[in-house]
Amino acid sequence: MIAILKVITPLLCWGGMMLSLARGIGSGPTLLAGGCGALFLTGSLLPLLVPSPLLVVAFKGVTAAAFAILWLASIGGIHGAGGEARVGHAAGPLAGRGGAFLASLLAGAGVGCILVPAGGVAQPMALMAAAVAGVSLAVAGAFAGRFLPRWFAPSGTGLWALILALLLCIASSSPRLDLFSPLTMRVMKFIHDFVHQFFESMLLPDHPFIRPRVWEYIGILFSSGVGFWGGVVLFFAPVGFIATAIRLTPLPSVAHIRRGAERRLLMASYIRQRRHQQAAPILAAAVLSLAIYQSRFPSVDYWDPAPVKVTADAAGKILIPEKGEPEIGDGRMHKFVYSHGGTEARFFVLAKEDGEYAVTLDACSICKPEGYGQGESALICYYCKTLIPLDTVGKPGGCNPVPLPFRREKGGVAIDAPLLLRSWDETVQATAGGGGERR
Amino acid sequence: MKRAVSLLISPRLPAAVLAVFFLIYCVAAFGAEEPLLVLMKLTRENLPLLLVLALLPLNAALRLLSGLRSMGSRLRVMRGGGRGEIPGGIFAEEVTIGAGADLGLVKERLAGEGFAVRGDASSLAAWRGVPFIPLHRLGALLIFSGILLSLAWRQSIKLPAIEGEPLAWPAGGGALVEKIGLQESDGAILSRTLAIHLRDAGGGRTVCGIYPPARYAGAYVYPRYLGIAPFLRFKAPGMEREMESYFLISIYPPGKEDFAVIPGTPYRIGLSIAPPLPEEDPFISGRMELAVRILKGDELLQAGTVPLGGRLAGKGSELSFLGLRRYVATDLVMDHGFLPVWGGVACYLLAVFICLPLRIFLPRVEMILVLRDGMTHTAFRSEEFGTKRGGLYHELLDSIEKGRSDH
Amino acid sequence: MAECIIETRGVTRSYGEICALKPLDLQVRDGEWLAVMGHSGSGKSTLLNLLGGLDRPDGGSLVVGGVDLATLGEDGLARFRRERVGIIFQQHHLIPHLSAVENVMMAQYFHSVPDEAEAKVALQRVGLGHRLRNRPGELSGGEQQRVCIARAIINSPRILLADEPTGNLDHASTVVVLELLSELRAEERFTIVMVTHNQEVASRGERTIFLDDGILVREELSGR
Structure with a gap:
């Protein structure tokens, strides 16, 4: 039952998709309801046949590819906007139906994936319930479309x-399926690389020669917000391009009509139609805002204990006992903080399923060090919202937390304090480009 | 042929080309740490990809030409007062009225509306406003050409310019770096001015600054960072003879430590510039003290500071700080895309700050009326934004049809 | 015989206890100029309001320009008013801070889209080509009424409804306005239904009907 609550927003979105398709595609409601409903059903039951990680990758890949195609189509639309005069431009019935069916399959698969716990197995009852709800919404949406204005x-x-x-x-709706957060990471990387490459290509002088104030402005391009805002721009740009292209498309000539009032009426009707065309991109922008909100503030509670202060002995060794408060062997992440010389280094210890410990910084080598929270079978990077499967914690690379060398001794885990501080400093300095900051 | 040209001139072609590169970038982003560099390398080394990239400037050039051609045709038709053949497709609206117009009255009326009018008893051309010049297309052409040229043929060599030394030009005979001057400045963007004085074998002199980059032997001189090479004499137990050399190490700006490694020995000398006086830049003043750590393997033999001309001795080792030379780490870059890209940026700026306001405030409106076989053939084109475009034209047509152009 | 553009059958309209229009049967030919006379409270303006879609009848059928007004919803009625009829009032109802041409463009705006060139021509047709930029306060009563005529005809209505259009004008201005309406009607071939108290004004029409206490009591064909 609780699982079903997780898919309320996705199901509402699916209902919205059906209403839009019912109004936007020339097919009759029966065909639309049948086709889309069947494909949603298939998609939502896929987790019973296909391993969930594979399905997640496929869902994200196809959705991202579709979004990229939309991007390019919207640029093409802007370029072509100065061309022939027209009002409205419908997709061919075949392309329309094809797109609708693919979208239905994806929506079903998305809902199905959300219902499968990360690393867990699909519950057939929950999937069946979602499938039935989805098919009902497909039928209702296809037939209710006619009641829309x-x-x-x-x-x-x-x-x-x-x-x-x-x-x-x-x-x-699910951090595992979310595309916005990974996008922000790619954007940050791209902007960083692009600015660097632009300076190189245009032989622009580096910071030793640039006024500090100007360099501060250039630094904005490397700041923490640039990934988020860049992602926002990338998300909204196609919608903006589409709206602009609609606005810029010349209206058909009315010069052949010799009565002024009649001419103006025709012109007004063209303008009205063009204005109504804007409804879809405006609605899309509103929905995208919701998507970004969900991505930034996922409705998942993460285990995120307050860091426990630790000290080092004279030899610079920090010893964290296995038994005691907190008990680090309980399979949950336990955070610690070590302060020395004005630097506060956060790290955590996690006992994995195989009984091995992972000791890592509470930061990765890419993101601003906002730390991690622990979900069902993954950690989440609070900055980029990337999910790190628990079994990969302790391995370096990507957005994984930076591993620390440690020894198991005297019923505890021993860490070298200078090494910890150096590692923290290096990591935080390296991520300064991505907004990393000293804490 | 016609089909190929229409494909090449299509406004959708740039989107398609960008799609190709975008997809490659996305694939690279999955597997590589530096997807942009991978994309650039891949494009540089693959002729088919370079050809695909070349479609962008080609498309921009064709669209620019086609825009200019139709603008030229329209201007010719206008200047000729609407006489002669009017090429198809250069006007936005064309309407034929089954009645002859009194062109004299039409002329009077249009002149009253601020149109320049030219024509005779059988034809009339009227226009007002400034034609929109597609500078942005020229900008796109230049930028894409620049990117293509740069990507395909850019060559770069790293060449430190050391005071008193000739440039290590690969072909030999590099110019002598006579002097390197650095000064604080309060430019809008640059905080310093740099002057690398070069003198070639024939006595010709070149001064290279920061920006715009100077050219030397057909290449741009790209200063990347500044350095100070201390001239050191070092002797320690186990060394057959004392070592005397400049060390191109990274100790500038103050606060950085770098090691001068004595080749063939276990000795390393950790060097950094001792904190200078406030507001004093050792690169400019030439005054500094070196903070020194002499290491044998990981064992610290000696540490201390040495002023210029001074020495540090102990445990059998002896270090003298005899002098220093300024150097600038430079790249000599041969890149034919550099100027076109900046030219393109300038075109876009002009388009935004000149062409766009002109189009908004003085939009071009053009009209042709030709009397033939008792009918009035008309054509119209407006670069106005918004929906009021064409009102006057429509009204004129109405009045011709009603035979009341005298209103 | 031209076809009927207005046809009412048993149209009634009451305001509370007061029956403003008793069952009325009326036919108006396309292109006809009909004058409606009667003393105050006889139902003239009520009839005009019903014909213009400004009000709805309590009963009967009312077909104007082939449209049965009883079947129209609010949107349909608004569209009917915008596209089918032009109305001239005794009080000009011009917007005081807009110029003459802007007042005419206002009517275009509510109809479809404004077109300044067309609005200027409309004002030139009513002889105000030299007063385009003047505000209503700077125009004489006759000139204001001519702006109203330009405003009423700008959207090419098939029916022009005029409620005492010359009621506030002196004799000379009245003649100018009536001549203008005559000329425009000859050019545009629209139908005029004009309410007036003035016998001389009514005589410009082809037919005059007389209302008394909401009942059509008499009709006369004019010699013109």
Whole structure:
């Protein structure tokens, strides 16, 4: 029952998709309800057949590819906007149905994935319940479409922007499916690389020659917000392009009409139709805002204990006993903080399923050191929202927490304090480009 | 052929080309730490990819030409007062009215509306405003050409410019670096001015600054960072003879430590610039003390500070700080894309700050009326934004049809 | 015989206890100029309001320009008013801070989209080409009424409803306005239904009907 609560927003999004498709695709409601309902059903039951990690990767890959295609189509739309005059531009019925069916399959798969606990197995009853709800919504949406205002008839890229926005909203309901957070990481990396490459290519002088104030402005491009805001721009840009392209498309000529009032009426009707075309991109923008909100503030409670202060002995050794408070062998992450010379280094100890300990910084080598929380079978990086499977904690690379060398001795875990401080300093300095800061 | 040209000139082509590179970037992002560098390398080394990239400047050039051609055709038609053949497709609206217009009255009316009018008893051309010049297309052409040229043919060699030394030019005969001057400055962007004085074998002199980059032997001189090479004499037990040399190490700006490694020996000398006086830059003043740590393997033999001309001795080792030379780590870059890219940026700036305001405030409106076989053939084009475009044209057509152009 | 553009059958309208219009049967030919006379409270303006879609009848059928107004919802009625009829009032109802041409463009705006060139021509047609930028306060009563005429015809209505259009004008201005309406009607071929107290004004029409206490009591064909 609680599992079902997790898919309320995704199911509402699915209902929205069906309503939009019902208004935007020329197919009859029976075909639409049948086709889309069947594909949603198939998608939502896929976790029973396909391993969940594979399904998650496939869902994210296809959705991301579709979003990339939308991006390019929207740029093409802007480029072509100065061209021929027209009002509205519908997809061919075949392409329309194809897109609708693919979107239905993805929506079903998305809902199914959300219901499978990370690292766990699918519960057939929950999946069946979601599938039945989805099929009911498909039928209801396909037939209720006719009750929507007549002017709401999304078409062309506007329709697909709305459908994709709803899919992205389904995705962002679960940190595992979310595309926004990984996007922000890629954006940050790209901007960093691009600015560096731009300086190189245009032979621009480096910071020894630049005024500090100017360098501060350039530094904004490397700051922590740039990934988020860059991601926001990337998310909204196609919708903005589509709206702009609609606005810039010249209206058909009315010069052949010789009565002024009649001419103006026709012109007004073209303008009205064009304005109504904007409904889809505007709605898509609203839905994308919700998707971003869900991504930034996931409705999942993470285990995130307050860091316990530790000290080092004269030889610079920090010893964390296995028994005592906290008990580090309980399979949960336990955070510690060591202060020395104005530097506070946070790290955590986690006992994994195989009984081995992982000791790592509470920071990775990419992100601003906002730390990690522990979910069902993964850690989450609070900064980039990347999920780190528990069995990979302790291994270096990517957004994994930076591992620390340690020894098991005297019924505890021993860490070298100078090494910890150096590792923390190096990590935080390296991520200063990504907004890392000394704490 | 026509089909190929229409494909090459299509406004959707750039999106398609960008799609190709975007996809490669995405694939690279999965497997590589530096996807942008991977993409650049891949493009540079693959002729088909370079050809795909070349479609971008080609598309921009074709669209620029086509825009200019139709602008030229329109200007010719306008200047000719609407006489002669009017090429198809250069006007946005074309309407034929089954009645002859009194062009004299039309002319009077349009002149009253601020149009320049030219024509005779059978044809008339009227226009007002400034034609929109597609500078942004020229900008796109230059930027994409620049990227293509840079990506395909850029060559770069690292070449430190050391005071008193000739540039280590690969072909030999590099110019002598006579002097390196650095001064604080309060430019809008740059905080310092740099002057690398070069003198070549023939006595010709070149001064290289920071930006715009100077050219030497056909390459841009790209100063990357500054350095100070201390001239040291070092002797220690086990060394056959004392060592005397400049060390190109990274100790500038003050606060950085680098090691001068004595080759063939276990000795390393950790050097850093001792904190200078406030507001004094040792690169500019040439005054400094070196903080020194002499190590044999990991064993610290000696530590202390040495002023310029001074020495530090102990445990059998002896270090003298005899002098220093300024150097600038430079890249000599041969890149034919550098100027086109900046030219393109300038075009975009001009387009935004000149062409766009002109289009908003003085939009071009053009109209042609030709009397033929008792009918009035008309054509119209407006670069105005918004929906009021064409009102006057429509009204004119109405009045011609009603035979009341005298209103 | 031209087809009917207005056809009412048994149209009634009451305001509380007061029956403003008793069952009324009326046909108006397309292109006809009909004058409606009667003393105050006889139901003239009520009839005009019903014909213009400004009010709804209590009973009967009311077909104007082929549209049965009883079947129209609020949106349909608003559209009917925008596209089918032009109305001229005794009080001009011009917007005081807008110029003459802007007042005309306002009517275009509510109808479809404004078009300044067309609005200027409309004002030139009513002889105000030299007063385009003047505000209503800077125009004489006759000129203001001519702005109203330009405003009423700008959207090419098939029916022009005029409620005492010359009621506030002196004789010379009255003649100018009536001549103008005549000319425009000849050009545009619209139908005029004009309420007036003035016998001379009514005589410009082709037919005059007389209302008394909400009942059509008499009709006369004019010699014109």
